[in-house]
Amino acid sequence: MKLADYLKNESIKLDEATIQKLESFSELLHEWNQIHNLTGAKTIAKIYENIIDSLYPLTFIKIPKSLLDVGTGAGFPGLILGIALPQTEIVLAEPLKKRVSFLKYACIDLGLDNVKVEGKRVEQVKHEPFEMISSRAVTDTKFLLELTKHISDAHTSYLFYKGSRVFDEVEAVQHQLSYDIVQKNQRNYLYIKADQ
Ligand SMILES: C[S@@+](CC[C@H](N)C(=O)[O-])C[C@H]1O[C@@H](n2cnc3c(N)ncnc32)[C@H](O)[C@@H]1O
Numbered sequence: 001m002k003l004a005d006y007l008k009n010e011s012i013k014l015d016e017a018t019i020q021k022l023e024s025f026s027e028l029l030h031e032w033n034q035i036h037n038l039t040g041a042k043t044i045a046k047i048y049e050n051i052i053d054s055l056y057p058l059t060f061i062k063i064p065k066s067l068l069d070v071g072t073g074a075g076f077p078g079l080i081l082g083i084a085l086p087q088t089e090i091v092l093a094e095p096l097k098k099r100v101s102f103l104k105y106a107c108i109d110l111g112l113d114n115v116k117v118e119g120k121r122v123e124q125v126k127h128e129p130f131e132m133i134s135s136r137a138v139t140d141t142k143f144l145l146e147l148t149k150h151i152s153d154a155h156t157s158y159l160f161y162k163g164s165r166v167f168d169e170v171e172a173v174q175h176q177l178s179y180d181i182v183q184k185n186q187r188n189y190l191y192i193k194a195d196q
Helices: 003-009 016-036 044-059 078-084 097-110 141-147 166-172
Strands: 066-070 089-093 115-118 132-136 157-162 179-184 187-192
Touching: 003 016, 003 044, 016 044, 016 078, 016 097, 044 078, 044 157, 044 187, 066 078, 078 089, 078 097, 078 115, 097 115, 141 157, 141 166, 157 166, 166 179, 166 187
Parallel strands: 066 089, 066 132, 089 115, 132 157
Antiparallel strands: 157 187, 179 187
């Protein structure tokens, strides 16, 4: 199945040039992954599934002007959001060297002027507060909020890609949060909204 068909099935609307960039990214990751073992997504079809997982929140979030992704790994979801949202300033915080090399190469190869790779732990990133902070498969919600305190404020929203533990994690957060949990198959997207 083509990437355009996956996107259509999920009602994710992107222009042709963006879809082509996502396809180029998939080929690049597939190629690098055979040598550097960057992700468990070993086939183009699996990479497409990860792209859809990364992009699905575009159907329900308010698009931010700036976004930081904690622990982007081989590109999910931060780099993928960077391709789909060229008007958004995107920062990828990822400390693992081989993944940083791949992310930097992909940004140059795909001409992603809006994406910056910070090859460090998120605790070491210096920046004014982001409008949105995302993360998939890095750590629990409470810890993510703690790790990103210095780069967030009352206007920051959070988008965490979670599994079934999301309900316990939300309960473990002390302060009152205004949030939605959007469920799609095994995925629970935790969308914590900023003060309006
Ligand atoms: C399981 S991988 C998930 C990668 C990607 N988000 C995904 O879903 O495919 C977790 C990643 O988080 C990174 N990581 C762990 N602690 C981190 C921290 N404090 N700041 C930034 N990245 C971190 C790791 O280096 C690793 O690449």
